[in-house]
Structure formats: structure tokens, C-alpha cells
Amino acid sequence: MEKEKNKRIIYFDFLRIFAIAAVILIHVAAENWYTTEVRSLTWNAYNIFDSAVRWGVPIFVMISGALFLDKEKTIKDIFKKNIIKLIIIFFFWSLIYTIWDTCIGNITNPTDFFIHFFKGPIHLWFILMIIGLYLISPLLRLITANKKSTKYFLILSFIFAFLIPEIISLIDIVCSPVAETIKYLNGFMNVSFVLGYSGYYVLGYYLHKTKIDKKTEYILYILGILGLIATALLSALASIYKNLPIASFYEYVSVNVLFTSIAVFVFGKNHLNKKLNDKKTKRLVFFSKSILGIYLIHLLVLFLLDTVFNFNTLSFNPILSVPIIWFLVFATSTLLSIILNKIPFINKWIV
Numbered sequence: 001m002e003k004e005k006n007k008r009i010i011y012f013d014f015l016r017i018f019a020i021a022a023v024i025l026i027h028v029a030a031e032n033w034y035t036t037e038v039r040s041l042t043w044n045a046y047n048i049f050d051s052a053v054r055w056g057v058p059i060f061v062m063i064s065g066a067l068f069l070d071k072e073k074t075i076k077d078i079f080k081k082n083i084i085k086l087i088i089i090f091f092f093w094s095l096i097y098t099i100w101d102t103c104i105g106n107i108t109n110p111t112d113f114f115i116h117f118f119k120g121p122i123h124l125w126f127i128l129m130i131i132g133l134y135l136i137s138p139l140l141r142l143i144t145a146n147k148k149s150t151k152y153f154l155i156l157s158f159i160f161a162f163l164i165p166e167i168i169s170l171i172d173i174v175c176s177p178v179a180e181t182i183k184y185l186n187g188f189m190n191v192s193f194v195l196g197y198s199g200y201y202v203l204g205y206y207l208h209k210t211k212i213d214k215k216t217e218y219i220l221y222i223l224g225i226l227g228l229i230a231t232a233l234l235s236a237l238a239s240i241y242k243n244l245p246i247a248s249f250y251e252y253v254s255v256n257v258l259f260t261s262i263a264v265f266v267f268g269k270n271h272l273n274k275k276l277n278d279k280k281t282k283r284l285v286f287f288s289k290s291i292l293g294i295y296l297i298h299l300l301v302l303f304l305l306d307t308v309f310n311f312n313t314l315s316f317n318p319i320l321s322v323p324i325i326w327f328l329v330f331a332t333s334t335l336l337s338i339i340l341n342k343i344p345f346i347n348k349w350i351v
Contacts, residue, residue, distance in 0.1 A: 012063050015265065020295060032314050045322065068134065073137070089351075093296050097120070161194060161199050162254060235250060297333045
């Protein structure tokens with residue numbers, strides 16, 4: 001245990017726990033977000049809950065980048081030890097959710113069954129995205145080997161993956177034709193390599209390796225808080241203006257979510273990287289190993305609460321219903337994941 005404790009990066013475990021809690025809260029708050037009147041207090045409660053935790057997914061990506069880009073892994077190792085397992089996980093859990101949708105009547109014919117199976121449930125997009133990042137990790141590692149190249153990559157990513165799409169989203173609120181024109185012109189740049197989640201992936205490595213002084217740290221916290229406020233405020237204003245739910249500013253690759261994600265990651269690095277005794281480390285590691293299972297299971301638990309028990313965020317005041325359902329989903333998913341992690345073969349390939 002002493003050897004494992006010395007090698008393990010403790011703040012990653014804490015951030016994983018906070019991130020999975022955040023992701024579950026996102027899905028609970030979003031359960032009736034699309035079907036609720038945007039000017040209602042209920043919708044605004046959902047908006048505040050959702051906006052407060054959009055950093056959950058980026059934190060997972062940043063941790064993956066910090067770990068993967070810091071290791072010399074061959075392409076063969078990446079496929080053998082990581083990608084094959086993720087492919088098995090994707091199709092196994094896709095089958096589980098497809099069977100569930102069939103049982104409740106959402107799927108009524110073989111064609112829809114196979115389409116749902118190959119597309120996967122909504123949250124398994126993350127598995128496919130991580131596979132994509134793993135595939136380009138050897139190339140990204142060549143960039144992160146040089147600090148100037150890393151900074152250049154991050155600058156390009158900020159401009160093309162975060163800033164320009166954010167500007168387009170802002171313009172789109174009041175003038176869609178202009179926004180579409182900018183989007184059309186920007187498309188010709190075709191800088192795909194710095195788009196998507198590769199920016200977060202490299203950023204996680206960069207922040208993990210870079211010492212941040214106190215002044216910069218506090219500036220990042222201020223930007224993080226402003227980003228969080230902007231997420232809630234812009235989402236509300238855009239939705240009210242359009243008179244329908246607008247999710248543009250919830251996007252993980254938006255400037256406002258980026259700032260908040262950086263602040264959370266830096267806080268974890270500077271304040272959660274604690275030395276723990278053997279007993280606490282063992283508990284932390286045990287819980288951390290259950291997080292993938294929690295992620296895979298939690299939507300099924302949420303669906304069961306709604307479909308079987310008719311218990312959802314509209315059952316009573318969302319200020320109470322959202323955190324209560326979040327707790328039930330989190331606790332139940334954790335218990336199920338712990339059980340699955342104790343079963344041979346399942347714990348290696350399925351969770």
C-alpha cells in the first residue's frame with residue numbers, strides 16, 4: 001500500500017469523485033429541462049443546478065490527458081489495454097440500455113433495436129470520445145514533449161474550439177444568418193486536430209505539470225466563478241429570448257465552461273493533493289475504482305425511478321426534488337458498481 005500511495009496522484013481521485021457527482025446532477029437536472037416552460041421557476045431551478053456542474057465531464061477528460069500524455073505507451077498497448085476494453089464496455093452497456101428501451105416500449109421493431117444498439121445510450125458518447133483521444137495520444141504526446149508546442153496547441157484550441165463557437169452562439173441569439181455565415185467561413189479553416197476535446201486533454205497534462213503562482217491561481221478562480229455565472233445567465237437569457245430551451249452555453253467546449261473547469265482542476269491540484277494514511281488511501285482508491293461503473297449504471301437507475309416508481313424532478317419542488325433524486329441515483333449506482341467490481345471478469349471488462 002505504501003508503494004501505491006507514493007505513486008498515486010491523490011487529487012485525481014478526489015476530482016473523479018466530484019466529477020461523477022457533477023455528471024449525475026447534470027443528468028438529473030436535465031431530466032425535464034427540455035419540456036418545462038423556460039420562464040418558469042422550475043426551469044430556472046434546473047438551469048442553475050445544471051450550470052453549476054458543467055465542469056464534470058471536462059474534469060474527466062483533463063485527468064485522462066494528464067495521465068495518458070505523461071506515459072510512454074505504444075500504440076499496441078493503447079489498443080490492448082485500453083481501447084479493446086472500452087469497446088467491450090460500450091457494446092455491453094449499449095445492449096443493456098437497448099433491452100431496457102425495448103421492455104418499456106420505446107423500441108418496437110428489430111431495425112430500431114439494432115440502430116439503438118449501435119448508437120448507444122446518450123451518455124456512452126463519452127466512451128467513444130475517449131477512444132478517439134486515446135487513438136491520437138501518441139501524436140499529442142509529440143506536442144506535449146515541448147512546452148512551446150503545447151502552449152501553441154492550447155492557444156489554437158482556445159480560439160477554434162472554444163472562442164469562435166462561443167461568439168457564433170452569442171450572435172445566433174439575435175441574428176442567425178450572420179452566425180451561420182461565420183460558422184460557414186470558419187469551417188474552411190478545417191483545423192480539426194485542435195477541435196473537440198483534445199484541448200481539454202492537453203490542458204489537463206499542461207496544468208498538472210505546470211506550477212501556478214498564487215496570483216494566477218486566484219485569477220483563475222475568479223474566471224471560474226464568472227464562467228459559472230455566465231453559463232446560467234446566458235442560458236436563461238437565450239432561452240427566454242428564443243422562448244425555448246437553448247443549450248448552446250451548456251456546451252463543454254464553451255469559454256464559460258472552460259474557465260470553470262480550469263478553476264476546479266487547479267483547486268484540486270493545489271488543495272486536494274493531500275497525504276493520507278493507509279486506511280484513508282485504501283478507501284479513496286476503492287471508491288475511485290467504482291466510478292466508471294457508477295457512470296455506466298446511473299442513467300438506468302434514473303430511468304427506473306421515473307418509469308417504475310413515477311418519481312422524477314417534477315414530483316415536487318425542484319429545489320428539493322433535484323438533490324434528493326441526485327442522492328438516490330448516486331447512492332444506488334455506487335452500491336451497484338461496488339457489487340459489480342467484486343465479480344471476477346465483470347470487474348475487469350465491464351466496469
